[in-house]
Amino acid sequence: MPELAAEVERLNLIIAIGGMPVRVNTTDPAFLDILQDRYSGFLGSAERAEIEFDVDVTVPVYPVPDIGVRVTQRLGRWSLQAGDFLAEWEPASRTGRIRQTANPYSIDAVLRIVHTLVLAQQGGFLAHSASAIRNGKAFLFAGVSGAGKTTISRLAPPDVTLLTDEISYVRKQDSGYIAYGTPFTGELAKLGENVSAPLAALYLLAQGSENRIDPIPPGEAARSLLANLLFFAEDEELVQSMFHSAFEFVSRVPVSRLTFVPDSRVWELIG
Amino acid sequence: MSRLYVARNPRVAARSLDGEMMIMSGRDSTLFTLNKTATILWQSADGTTPLDEIVEHRICQEFEVEPAEALHDAETLARELASHEIIQISEEPIPQPNPAAGESR
Numbered sequence: 360m361p362e363l364a365a366e367v368e369r370l371n372l373i374i375a376i377g378g379m380p381v382r383v384n385t386t387d388p389a390f391l392d393i394l395q396d397r398y399s400g401f402l403g404s405a406e407r408a409e410i411e412f413d414v415d416v417t418v419p420v421y422p423v424p425d426i427g428v429r430v431t432q433r434l435g436r437w438s439l440q441a442g443d444f445l446a447e448w449e450p451a452s453r454t455g456r457i458r459q460t461a462n463p464y465s466i467d468a469v470l471r472i473v474h475t476l477v478l479a480q481q482g483g484f485l486a487h488s489a490s491a492i493r494n495g496k497a498f499l500f501a502g503v504s505g506a507g508k509t510t511i512s513r514l515a516p517p518d519v520t521l522l523t524d525e526i527s528y529v530r531k532q533d534s535g536y537i538a539y540g541t542p543f544t545g546e547l548a549k550l551g552e553n554v555s556a557p558l559a560a561l562y563l564l565a566q567g568s569e570n571r572i573d574p575i576p577p578g579e580a581a582r583s584l585l586a587n588l589l590f591f592a593e594d595e596e597l598v599q600s601m602f603h604s605a606f607e608f609v610s611r612v613p614v615s616r617l618t619f620v621p622d623s624r625v626w627e628l629i630g
Numbered sequence: 631m632s633r634l635y636v637a638r639n640p641r642v643a644a645r646s647l648d649g650e651m652m653i654m655s656g657r658d659s660t661l662f663t664l665n666k667t668a669t670i671l672w673q674s675a676d677g678t679t680p681l682d683e684i685v686e687h688r689i690c691q692e693f694e695v696e697p698a699e700a701l702h703d704a705e706t707l708a709r710e711l712a713s714h715e716i717i718q719i720s721e722e723p724i725p726q727p728n729p730a731a732g733e734s735r
């Protein structure tokens with residue numbers, strides 16, 4: 360008797376950002392191609408993923424409703440919702456499901472959110488900052504849009520390894536912090552290198568008429584870091600964790616203001 | 631005249647760093663930096679000490695200010711902090727579920 364329905368091939372790949380392998384399952388080969396292209400350099404081959412997402416690729420509906428991003432938790436299950444995706448994730452089972460169209464932006468948003476949730480419980484974070492490695496040490500350059508994250512990334516000399524020009528990935532480890540490369544890009548539109556290094560300093564960017572580094576008071580350091588953290592969840596416990604993590608960070612990592620003119624000599628001060 | 635009691639909201643995160651008290655609302659992640667008077671009020675807000683006693687014993691000791699004026703200002707401040715859900719205010723003592731909750735680390 361002939362089979363009435365053909366078996367649907369289940370495709371998957373591993374996206375490993377910050378040393379955390381996430382398996383993405385899909386039945387859509389075109390979507391898989393999109394992911395392979397988007398996360399080139401961050402594709403892993405781990406047997407056991409830390410998180411596994413099944414992606415239901417849906418038909419586009421226009422216009423996409425602009426409802427912002429809502430991240431809530433109920434009974435151990437996170438719900439992630441925006442105009443262009445709907446996702447669920449259960450940390451206990453390490454599994455989740457994403458409904459989205461075949462585009463790289465929606466899953467990118469989901470991954471950022473999930474990484475912030477995981478990191479928040481471990482004392483780490485994602486931050487609006489460029490980051491780079493020089494002489495085996497990592498440096499963060501934080502600032503709002505227009506502060507110079509892309510500029511300082513573009514000015515980096517050849518011995519500097521760029522981790523990201525837009526969103527830095529910081530994981531707490533023992534007595535210090537490790538910065539990882541990310542595929543989350545800004546204006547430079549260039550994926551960071553998938554490498555990591557111990558974090559040596561956080562610089563708060565300011566553009567001025569000379570290159571100089573100035574110390575800043577601890578309170579201002581904490582406030583500035585908090586202002587640059589990515590966090591989406593409406594969850595009091597995690598908000599408190601993020602708050603205390605920021606203070607822990609500024610007590611361990613030197614934070615300074617880096618004023619710079621937009622030319623490559625600023626890198627003479629770094630590393 | 632009724633007395634006012636103030637208590638720290640255990641659902642906010644608070645830290646004192648280099649003399650600055652910073653508080654983040656767990657509800658909407660808003661960050662507040664308290665001035666010196668608000669810091670004293672926050673630190674004294676145990677739910678059982680009336681506001682007038684906090685003013686008399688802590689605020690008037692710290693600043694050269696008339697007690698009546700200081701109490702008026704402290705009530706205004708307390709209501710403002712309460713509007714942001716940083717503290718709770720009541721005309722009755724406020725039981726604290728966990729005495730350590732809400733204290734700065």
